[in-house]
Amino acid sequence: MKRSLLLFFLVALLGSSCTSLLKKGQKQFSSGEYQYAIGTFSRVLEKDPDNKEANFYVAESYRLSNRVERSSVYYEKLVEEDPTFENYYRLGQSYKAQNKNEEAQEAFEKAKDLTLDDNFLRLVNHELAVLSKVGEIKDYWPYLELQNYTLLNTPGPDYAPILSEGYIYFTSARQASGIYPATGVPYTKMFRARAEGTRIDVQNIQALPEFRNEEGLNQGAIAISPDGNTIIYARGNSTSNKDLPDVHLFASYFRGGGFTQPIWMPVNEDEFWWNSTPAFSPDGNTLYFSSNRPGGQGGTDLYKATKLANGDFGNAVNLGPQINTPGNEMFPRVMPDGKIFFASDGHPGFGKLDLFVAEPKEGGGYEIKNLGENVNSSADDFGIFFTKYPQEGFITSNREGGAGDDDIYFFEDKTPKPKIVNVFLNVTTKEKKEDGSEVILPQTRVALYDATNKMAGGDFTNQNGRVRLTLAPDETFSLIASKSGFFTKSITYDTRGKTPRQEELIQDVTNITLDTTIVLDALILEKSIVLENIYYDLDKADIRPDAAIELDKLVQILKDNPSIRIELSSHTDARATDAYNDALSQRRAESAVQYIVSKGIEADRLVAKGYGKRQLIIQNAQTEEEHQVNRRTEFKVIEIR
Template sequence: MRNIKFTLPASRCLLPVLLLVLQASCTSLQQKAQTQFNTGEYQLAIASYSKLLENEPDNSEANFYIAESYRLSNRIEKATEYYEKVNEADATFDSQYHKGKSLKGKGEYEEAKKAFEAAKTLTMDDEKIALANKEIQNIDAIADITPIWPNHELENYTLLNSSGLDYAPVLSENQLFFTSSRGAGGMYTGSGQAYTRLFKTRADGINVDVQGVQTLTEFQNESGLNQGAIAISPDGNRIVYARGNSNRKGDLPEVSLFSSTFNGSGFTQPAYMGVNGEPEYWNSTPAFSPDGETLYFASNRPGGYGGTDLYKATKMASGNYGAGVNLGPEINTPGNEMFPRPLPNGEFYFSSDGHPGFGKLDLFVYKEVDGENKVVNLGPNFNSVADDFGIFFTKYPEEGFITSNREGGKGDDDIYFFKDMTPAPKVVNVMLNVVTKTIAENGSEEILPQVRVMLYDDKNETLDGDLSSQSGRLRFSLEPNENYSIIASKTGYFAKSIPYTTVGKTPAEEDLIQDVTNITLDTTIILDQLILERAIVLENIYYDLDKADIRPDAAIELDKLVKILKDNPGIRIELSSHTDARATDAYNDDLSQRRAESAVAYIVSQGISADRLEAKGYGERQLIIENAQTEEEHQINRRTEFKVIEITE
């Protein structure tokens, strides 16, 4: 809103004063009220114009200046009825637009949209129409705002807050610094609140010594003006804060940044900073970068994008900070941006009423989302229709402070602390009991001790491993819903790898009742003896009549041999094929050789080196059943075998 003069709230960043020439001596209540408004004494102007409305409730001028006084002192939500009176008499874009802002500040979104739509009909200015459209779009976007930390909860720091203003805490070296109007003398006529001063107390994270609150000891608070929005450099040696709204003639006309540095024996008297630019500029809400080399702040200086924009200034060799540089349109809007908070991880937090939010100032973060930098609203558990601002993390992102003047507080602006209240996840311990066995001569299973068993994750990285005990047992700790592989090996036995999964073997998270649930699973690994020249029959290897092609069902069985060869890279085998005795010797020799070669070719196609394989067709020369008579007996003779012929390990 480049064409609108914004006055920022004394309750958090000190008010800029409208610099208009004082009118001549006031001889009437209306003249008195006008003078109060022109000099930025908005609370007094509200009182004076309200007296006029007692006799003239439809006085358009009085309604207008009360509405503007509320707006310029950051209480626009109280201005609705006065803008309505103005609009009844002579509606303008500005009066309808500000009525919309007032309604939005109360959370009356649909009525606010109607006011913004009405404002568009009262101007031909494309820039003003764009402002109204932006507000409508922002309201429509509220439904899509979700919490970035759903389980964070706010709580009013009741014991720390006063009945007045308490805001913008920052923590430095176990000291909590903040601004408060407690115990201050005099009233700031711009807002009707007491003047604010700087305070501190000891704190350990969000645990604050509420009994030890005292005024700042580094230097003395000044009377008759607002002091607030303090920043402490990372090394603790520099304090920057906002100071202004003086009631003394000859003082600076606006809110400005002042700096005090530690000189070895104490802090210096605060000095006006060159980063302020012209004395007429409003500058406030300072914050240091994590390395202290950059100072961020808010300013209403010309050339910005709206009411107040965020700027940064770089530290020079002299130790002072250079000229302010606008942070640009990705962060700044036609509205107000203030209270910057840069973090070491590159995230940039701030408050704004120009990005899609719930009412007045909301808390936002500018960070990378899906590979792109975006401004994101912190969500409804942090933000309200009121002002929410001044975030400070004591432990990122779990704990910290914000300030808000939402309903239900103790005073006006109150300090809130937040904590991550995500419930501790329920733990599932999965134990896998492994038993190692072999097949005895009589065909029964028997315990095989001292087997090396290794556990791998789904990326084939080693997780655990040990030898099975004398009773053939060992145990692994596994994670729920994960895939593993287990390799068992022992000299004189075929090594074996097996896949193992815990997917579907533990209760679903929503079904867990206890904080800790123990699940025990069991598996048995059987290793076969590795004996040279011992023939091992491959079951279910069938060929079509008089053919040597590998059928799909035979391929399934041969894959088992492929796995044995992969698990045991140090063996060479002979793969042999045998026929029955129902054809000539020459025919059976040729057929069995072709079948053996076909099986070897298939195994090679699965990644096994041909050097490890020999194909041998024995025809009918090694019958198991001589003089076979039945088809079952012939099938026993028609078989495929393999035997280990060399161990190179």
């Protein structure tokens, strides 16, 4: 009997103890003291691991204090006993934050089967779509290298650095007084140190000197206007009932030789809305920030507010659904080229917050890109700032291997410098003699033009008829050779495919020497020059395709030599009557002239003349080959203007 009574009293005492702890934990949870609530409910779970209420509050406490990755073991307990949409959805979010994408997908699929609510379906479908695209992510800067700034970081949080007027400003829990009950880590303050680029004077870090950091609350995520006259930062999480209930933006202005005491900004609009992570546009006329105000896409969204006539910022506008998601977007950074860098857990990523870039598209809108695995991790990655855009700067991350909490990292783009290829082209100029031989033509001017018809070099050939020009690899050029008494001649020269590819180069500088020859014809008035392969169909004057190819060469000669005027003549063989041959040759000559005019040559530079059979080269021709020699088209220069 005594033994039974003792057991009864022990059970009653245990039940009373659990009830007391549950009430205490609920009060802590309701007050936002999530870390204290976790401790209290953990004591309940030590005695009753399956306690549904305790598992729920521990899971939610971790989620609401930005540690959702630690909540999965508690949500796993909940879905066993209470398989609801919300429990499976939160479990999926916890797996996703740990980069356990297969488990996350399975949890989201189960959540989807447990609801018909359109809003819930929108949320879970978004998460499934995000998971399906993770495998498509590529490194935005393939050669970027990231390194922990170990001399700057402490075991507590250090995050969101910016540079202004030779100083780095950042948020840190060093010199903290008091513990933030939601996370169990010290409250944060703002600090600065001298800096040049990513080099920081870590020996002389001081608390923000412009105005005093307050005690017993978090302050940080600082922004400084381009002119250095305005400081905006986030302030909140006070445990005082007399303070503001949420995180808000405060501003301090440089007035009369010093900065004013920070004041609450009207852009916050409502004391129950969360507003944080401010950043200025490059010109200082727009303020970007993150807020959970109503009307957004969900979670925290990015907004922009314009500078008003009185110096305040107002008329906040949501950046829209291309950038904002049902998740959280924060820590914007707007660059002069219009790109917006930001942190998000709602776009395809590797876990919690990842860094993204929104690239403006032609015609409006943005293309969103994850910066890749060489920047992001499964932990929180945020707060990018460029000291030299886009080659170097800082980010913040609480990834494994750091000093203990949020750490500041510096990065540098180590893209290897391309190896240099010098292309030297040896040009030889020659003259074509009457007998068909070619001899050196010295003192000829050779001009080089690039693909945009911009002059890229040139000089006169030496006594050996040679000149060396420097060309770029993988490009197309024009060479124009000219000398008094000769037809000017242009040729195209292509260096594409004539040099090794970058990956094949061994030396930092590789010299490639190429050769080409330009042959000029003497420009003699009234000297006939036969155009080869100008054929016409029998008894016709139409320009055939094969004849057009040859006439195009004459077009080029006329373009290269704009000061000449020519006669284009057509000749027949000795067959048929004089009258017939004269008329046919005239029609053919006129047809050739019309073709040349259609290619942009002025008509007054051309004279068409049909000679019929009056200027035979071979008298008494017998064979078809001999007749073909007589059937020819010629041109001669009749005037040099």
